[in-house]
Amino acid sequence: MSSIHQVFDKAKSENRAVLIAYLPAGFPTIDGSIAIMQEMLNSGVDLVEIGVPYSDPLMDGPIIQQAVDVALHNKTGINEVMHIVKEVSKSGKPVLTMSYWSPIEKWGIDKFAQQMNQSGGVGVITPDLPPDESEAWITATDENKIDRVFVVAPSSSDERLKLVTNKVTGFVYAASLMGVTGTRSEVSNRAEELVNRVRKHTQLPIAVGLGVSNSEQAHEVAQFADGVIVGSAFVNVILEQPNLKDSIAAVAQLCKDFARGVHKD
Amino acid sequence: MTTFLQDLHKIDDQTGHFGQFGGRFVPEALISALDQLEAEYLKAVIDPKFNEDFQNLLKDYVGRPSPLTEAKNFSKHAGGARVFLKREDLNHTGSHKINNVIGQALLTVRMGKKRIIAETGAGQHGVATATAAALFGLECIIYMGEEDTVRQSLNVARMKLLGATVVPVTSGTKTLKDAINEAMRDWVTNVETTHYLLGTVAGPHPFPTIGRNFHSIIGVEARQQILEKTGKLPTAVTACVGGGSNAIGLFHPFILDKDVQLHGYEAAGDGIETGRHAATLSGGTIGILHGTRSYVLQDENGQTLPSHSISAGLDYPGVGPEHAWLKDSGRAFYHPITDTEAMDGFSLLSQTEGIIPAIETAHAIAGTVKLGKELGKDAVIVINCSGRGDKDVETAAKWFKLT
């Protein structure tokens, strides 16, 4: 069984959802992103998604755009991302990358999957690669034992849900709302409906992301989803801190809050 | 050339691939809207009412057919070749952009959507979209790079007068590329009520196909007009290439006429060798940008590189996937034209023919000067005069130090 599924199984046995954290590689610095992610995994996060910085992040709102600008300014290319994956994987917890398709295709589809494997990474989330275009990616990830995660949205038809979930091997990423990444004041009422629709097509774990901003919202999501994904909320606190030491402390506190939130009632 | 004809049949409009190019690289959230647009388009093209509405608007509102004007004085500077201008500059709103806009606006109404968004570089697509929004009673938001709002300020005022909201985009390079990013972000959020009226033949399927088909009227008319005027097909047809919409509109009806050469002119800015250019087909590599696979200016990490051109409408690091395919198949040729060459073409056409072209169009003018010299005086060349230069008067006055 893949290490991703083991994490979901374990959480289930503890009557809680998996807590997944997203952070762009190279933000606030290359070493800083390693230190923060290590701290996250020590403070209740089960799984991290390392974002591959991209010049045209058209699914991201202003908070993550700002972080990605910093990461690109720090010259975070794919070699640097792989270095970060390697360092964070030493924690023994599963590490995924999340990448727009342009960097992967340019770098080399096979090469990317192979380097993920060699760096100890276990999966890749590709939010703008529809399964319709993913033949080469499926071969590369299968050959290199890397789990695939695709995203579904409230606008996805049942036919699309079936098509997409069929190609997933890790977990299904359910976008809670129609929109870009960012913090939101409430959990979208479309999230639960989407999760219920996805369940009809797959036995795989389902994690909900987009807009989960605090531990109350995480708690709400944990009642119907198998995993809760948090991104912009972490980037926000890092942007607010004057230095890395304070960022790490603030992130650790936030992780503990979220970790308390994800238990099932 | 039979292989080329066979290849043409492999153009797969169903999935939007042109050989290895095209396709859809977008978030799943947008797939249903792209499917809906494609389905509505396929229904509309066989609906007599849609065809009638489209043709009537092109005739009575846009002013089609646009004339084909022989440029006899200009011809002397182009090796003596006979040169004709397809006058898209005389369309309502001043460029070819309105053809695609009218088509997509009719589709928007058919889909029951009440809000349209668009990106614009030179402002011509924004003006055309704001115009159609006024005509059809739709809410209209135009995203425009902050840098472009400055160099095309006349068009910003026009859009506002037409009732549109213009949102200056300050992220990234503050030009067309980032305006598209911002429009995509809006679309992902409001897709259920909003149509994204993409202004060129790039982006995810079905945009390259429907944009090309709505603009094909340019080539269909030009083909008939040149036959009437000269009794034969032209030696070559030429156009400037930004995203590629005016070029594909002229080229497409000639693709099967294998003896007609197709030449596209890209913006080489300060020169390809300087790295400061927007000549994607001449100086780019194959990659992904804005939902499609095509030639792109990007680095080895798949990061889009900033483009540069004096012309806001050509200042884009990507290009429509069908042009990538026409290039690789050898059917069409693409050449770089620097800022300086383009501005020379701009003043040449103005002073020989009394026609001030858009700076975008001036790239095709400058390219045709070279082509005419190569082909010689027996050649007949049709240039797509994609737009008029009113919007560029300030930039040109500065360039030629007139103020």
Ligand SMILES: Cc1ncc(COP(=O)(O)O)c(C=O)c1O
């Ligand atoms: C007059 C004119 N010509 C050409 C272009 C370039 O676009 P495309 O390559 O899609 O025709 C523009 C774009 O703004 C334009 O305004």
